[in-house]
Amino acid sequence: MTLSIDDVKQVADLAYIKISEDEAEAALIQLSDIFKLIETMQAVDTSGVTPMSHAQDVVQRLREDRVSDSDQRALYQSIAPQVEEGLYLVPKVIE
């Protein structure tokens, strides 16, 4: 797959990243290299290989069902931009 400079600008736009012309050119080269790497990997014959869901061959450790976290609201909310009546305030969103 070939990436164009317009693709880079669009992705930057969607991700809310302000990007200059030079930076877009540089990103185009880096991203294209990544695509090449992916193409190389995709050329490998993996038929008959069970996909792994995780890079390491280990299993999940489980926690006992016990309440171990106490109320730390005051501490956590001390870094929140805006709180009221114990709630975090955010710009209004209604679906």
Place this chain on the structure above:
Amino acid sequence: MQWEIVIGLEIHAQLSTQSKIFSGASTAYGAMPNTQASIVDLALPGVLPVLNRGAVERAVKFGLAIGATINSPSIFARKNYFYPDLPKGYQISQYERPIVEGGNILIQTEEAEKNIRLTRAHLEEDAGKSLHEDFHGMSGIDLNRAGTPLLEIVSEPDMRSSAEAVAYAKSLHSLVRWIGICDGNMQEGSFRCDANVSVRPRGSDTYGTRCEIKNLNSFRFLEKAIEFEAERQIDILEDGGSVRQETRLYDANKGETRTMRSKEDANDYRYFPDPDLLPVEISPDWIDQLREALPELPQARRERYVTEFGLSAYDASVLTGSRELSDYFEATVQRLPAQAKLCANWIMGEISARLNKADMDVASCPVAPETLAALLSRVEDGTVSGKAAKTVFDSLWQGEMDQQVDAIIEAKGLKQISDDSAIEQQVDDVLAANAHLVADFRSGKEKAFNALVGQVMKATQGKANPAQVNAILRKKLSGQ
């Protein structure tokens, strides 16, 4: 044209763990906002989820109860979407290899029994709550609910009417409480339904375009919403239009569904395995342990009630509607094994009606199963009539006389007259005083016989054993 409704349900059951699925915060309902939101629930940078064993156990129990496959390893995935009540920007859910796959639930409608297939049941975390009341034009976020463990239970599109959908939802609701994995409290949102509804010409084997109805938090709303939605789709099709695939919200006040979002602006959730969580392995030993810990299931009990007690399939299904009701029946019938039908009738009739009226559940019934059994044994041995037993039951319900059945019968003079000579005396009196009824009966009017029985019952204040009154009256009338 004849239309067929096709329904599949997605049900979110909140698992009854003490702590959240990936953090040690409490799941107790009704706490002050954000007092049960830990750093994991708030998605502060650098935190990692650790899976709650209790949530996995409950999901496995559910899978075993419906005869499903338990997937091991089972994996967690990220479901990406942006909303302020989901601070990570993704919900941890399951996509490939959900913990439970397949399985069946048998439902009982008034017409018939039907098997409903399940597609899957997967573990996921709940989101927080957004409050859109006026906070100076902002929304308030409470993350207490974020990270609460949910089991999303997805059915195949096997239901064909709102009645079947309700029967399925009720069966599931009863089952999750029965096996103790969810408290089933619908007001608090512990058991929530979404319905996928489509219609097609009867006899067709392809599905129509479906709409998903969200937010059905009562069985009645589920029924109403499906009926409204099917009617809406049929109207569109009959007018030559086509149904648009979309998500709709049920408005309980107006009794209608309305568009929430159409398929075009549906989210692409970009599911991928969550690198923060390793595959979960569920060993055969662990599964065996959980299987052994399961109580006798409602389906097994239903079958036993039919074969062991000779109850009808309908009675058996009502009695196994909840574990508490079923346990109450078991405790009663255990003392009166030959009178299962009598026990069933009283529990489904008098007891259920009283509990309903008082808005109580059977666990807090003021009349204990052994007390009910004591009363019913007095009906069985002819000490009291069925009618008098209801009067005794009244006293028992009120807690009179220490709930001593025999003492109440004695004190209220409710003992049935079963002495032949005493009844004969009454019958003779009634026959002498009602010569016209006797004449009517002799001329072939069977109604006159019932009137005579009524007179005898009246004369004994309803205490004469009706079967004996009948027999003696017949004998006397045919002998004279």
